[in-house]
Amino acid sequence: MRNWCIGSLVALLTAGAFSAAHAAQRSPDAATTSGAQSWTGPRTQDGQPDVQGTWDAAGVALETQHNIEEGSDLEHIKIQGQKYAPSNVITDPATKRIPYTADFAAKRKINLDNRYNPDPRKRDPVTSCFLPGVPRMGYQGEIRIVQSPGYVVMFGEGIRVIPLDNRPRLAENVKLWMGDSRGRWEGTTLIIESTNHNDKTWFDRSGNIHSDALRVVERWTFVDASTARYEATIEDSKAFTRPWKMGWRFTKDKEPEEPWEEACFEGNRRPQIN
Secondary structure, three states: OOHHHHHHHHHHHHOOOOOOOOOOOOOOOOOOOOOOOOOOOOEOOOOOEOOOEEEEEEOOOHHHHOOOOOOOOHHHHHHHOOOOOOOOOEEEOOOOOOOEOHHHHHHHHHHHHOOOOOOHHHOOHHHHOOOOOOOOHHHHOOEEEEEEOOEEEEEEOEEEEEEOOOOOOOOOOOOEOOOEEEEEEEOOEEEEEEEOEOOOOOOOOOOOOOOOOOEEEEEEEEEEOOEEEEEEEEEOOOOEOOOEEEEEEEEEOOOOOOOOOOOOOOOOOOOOOO
16 A cells, blocks of 8 residues: 555545535435445444445455456466466356457457566556556455545555545546546445546456446445445446446454555566566
């Protein structure tokens, strides 16, 4: 995690820099859905369910970072000499495969063939210290959640500041590594819609990609004080023939460790693998 910026950003969020108007988001008690839970935990000053703490993607195996599609990446196992269990994060479609258009299936194949290329411009951008994007941040490492009136902030391998009001979206031509997020509470479910993504992030190290038309809708359903069900619906009319979904469970660390600074720097290079 990039610990060097956590303290300053938290201080900014809690210092009253944002107006009271921003805190007037939808009340978590005012909107309920069939998926809302009966759990009634503590609340923050502005009425949000208090879910602050460090959350870990339980049951998401390490190989998900290498390939989110069903089945292990046999070439990777052969090269690295390691064994991984099949990935299980894609929940729809039942094939556990991403429903690419023909053009993007071809682009993904090029990325897959180049993932060990010594040229960092042809490999996973994360290996050169670029941000992981959404929803990859959720299975790239632990996520620390901090709440402030009108906001939810997520720290991981990247930072997301999620407003809970209806402020206008960024202009369509503005594209970001982590996208532009807006959130709202429905009961104890935090719904986050992200748009304005660039087309540079990969879903994993095996070259699974998207276009700049990506739209991600995430649902964090907090079942109790230490468990959350996570689901992300992925839409992209340029890259995919239909929406598809990912899902897993988060658990809250009982005794979270102090987050370490992200040991990465611009221009980082990895050795060539023969």
